[in-house]
Amino acid sequence: MARRKSLEERIADRVAKRPPLKEGKHFEHAPAKWLFVAVLGFAVLIHLIIVGIVMLVGH
Template sequence: MRRRPPIEERIAARQRERGPLKPGAYFEHGPAKMLFFFGIGVVVVTHLIALSMYFLDAG
């Protein structure tokens, strides 16, 4: 039975096939960029809500 190569070799082969990113590109594909900015947005909104609750508390 043939064994698969180690995970490190499979990752390296996949990265060789893909090649370098285009100049000025930071994300490999659109969904990664969308997920990143969505996560940043959630963090900012939750911080704003927490700060407003802290400073605008009636008590």
């Protein structure tokens, strides 16, 4: 009876079958890229709002 490969071995097999990433391409999936950009933009916007509030309230 053949033993089933461990999770790590199965993941390694799947990763080995993938084609190499293209030069300059950092995100393999477009939704991940847009989610990253949205979260980054949201964080910058919140920081700007907080700085604005502190400048208006601060004496």
